[in-house]
Amino acid sequence: MRRHYGTIAEISTNENNYDILYHPDKEETMLTHRVLQTKQGGGGDEERGNCSHNELSSPKSLSDNNFALDHRDGEEKKYSMSKLFSDKTDVKVIFAKKTLRTTSLWSALVFIGYRIGLVVRPKTPASVKWIFEPPPTLKQMYYSRNCDEILKGTRPIYTEEQWQRFRDIWKLQGGKDPSRRYKRNDRRNSIAPPDLVPPFRAAQTTNGRGRGVFATRDIKKGEMTYGGTKHYIFFYDGHSYRRFLDALSDEEACDIMKFTWPQHGVGPRGESVIWGPMDDMALQNDGGKKRANIGCPKGKHCGLFDEYALRDINKGEELLCDYSQFFSLDFLDYEMWKEFGL
Numbered sequence: 351m352r353r354h355y356g357t358i359a360e361i362s363t364n365e366n367n368y369d370i371l372y373h374p375d376k377e378e379t380m381l382t383h384r385v386l387q388t389k390q391g392g393g394g395d396e397e398r399g400n401c402s403h404n405e406l407s408s409p410k411s412l413s414d415n416n417f418a419l420d421h422r423d424g425e426e427k428k429y430s431m432s433k434l435f436s437d438k439t440d441v442k443v444i445f446a447k448k449t450l451r452t453t454s455l456w457s458a459l460v461f462i463g464y465r466i467g468l469v470v471r472p473k474t475p476a477s478v479k480w481i482f483e484p485p486p487t488l489k490q491m492y493y494s495r496n497c498d499e500i501l502k503g504t505r506p507i508y509t510e511e512q513w514q515r516f517r518d519i520w521k522l523q524g525g526k527d528p529s530r531r532y533k534r535n536d537r538r539n540s541i542a543p544p545d546l547v548p549p550f551r552a553a554q555t556t557n558g559r560g561r562g563v564f565a566t567r568d569i570k571k572g573e574m575t576y577g578g579t580k581h582y583i584f585f586y587d588g589h590s591y592r593r594f595l596d597a598l599s600d601e602e603a604c605d606i607m608k609f610t611w612p613q614h615g616v617g618p619r620g621e622s623v624i625w626g627p628m629d630d631m632a633l634q635n636d637g638g639k640k641r642a643n644i645g646c647p648k649g650k651h652c653g654l655f656d657e658y659a660l661r662d663i664n665k666g667e668e669l670l671c672d673y674s675q676f677f678s679l680d681f682l683d684y685e686m687w688k689e690f691g692l
């Protein structure tokens with residue numbers, strides 16, 4: 351006899367109005383709409399009695415003790431149902447021959463075998479390599495893509511079409527902007543007018559900072575220079591971030607790793623995300639507290655990425671923000687990546 355907690359192969363009834371969901375990840379089976387329970391002290395075919403009925407709006411887990419059923423593997427059992435269906439409805443439960451636990455144990459042993467080299471590893475196609483290998487961290491992706499070398503060279507200035515391509519790939523992969531789900535009165539909402547044209551353009555710096563952004567006209571202190579997350583991409587987990595980078599060339603992926611960073615409190619319920627602007631804003635360099643000439647003026651409330659000139663800025667001057675608000679210059683050592691398994 352075995353106490354069964356999860357792997358019911360099949361449930362059938364002469365009324366067919368409930369669904370079974372099997373969740374291998376959670377190692378549990380769920381019944382939705384209606385919930386099967388064993389009856390206390392029933393008779394006849396019933397194992398321990400009854401099936402009581404529960405109309406549930408949310409699924410209830412079979413791994414719950416309510417559903418512990420003693421059985422033999424491969425055995426057929428019948429449970430009479432009361433309330434759930436009409437009194438005399440029979441529900442047949444056929445238990446899987448192999449329980450999930452046994453299967454999981456074998457899978458775990460094979461997996462460990464692969465990891466420690468006891469089991470000969472077949473040549474793994476790239477598409478399934480993560481089944482056998484732990485997914486790469488940010489540093490591993492950075493070094494495997496040869497980013498150290500790539501980023502030493504002069505990097506290109508991206509055109510609007512190239513930025514758009516990054517945003518399109520992200521959208522095609524199911525990317526969603528969490529700020530669209532902010533409530534109307536959320537203080538993080540941007541107040542940037544939809545037609546705001548940022549008064550800066552990317553170009554190469556001459557002081558060894560790579561690319562930067564430069565004022566395309568004189569900008570008055572207090573003027574808005576950027577706003578909102580219209581061009582941002584967001585990732586809620588390390589896997590979607592990896593998948594995005596996988597769609598890009600080494601050169602592009604190395605750049606994107608530099609242009610994106612993890613941050614707390616961005617999602618509608620304060621979730622952390624990895625995000626970054628996919629426009630020239632990504633090339634803004636750090637001026638530290640002292641030399642930053644754009645940012646959120648002291649005492650002013652600023653929505654997400656609403657930035658203002660902190661002093662008068664001349665045409666051609668580099669626009670610098672203060673990175674300490676977001677991330678460190680040495681982005682690879684930014685501890686928060688670890689929260690995403692990166």
Ligand SMILES: C[S@@+](CC[C@H](N)C(=O)[O-])C[C@H]1O[C@@H](n2cnc3c(N)ncnc32)[C@H](O)[C@@H]1O
Pocket residue numbers: 505558559560561562608609632633634635636637679680681
């Ligand atoms: C978001 S990118 C900015 C664009 C970058 N200059 C480029 O060409 O890719 C951030 C990176 O720029 C570089 N950077 C930004 N501000 C800097 C500064 N004040 N001094 C030196 N490097 C800086 C650092 O390498 C940093 O990781």
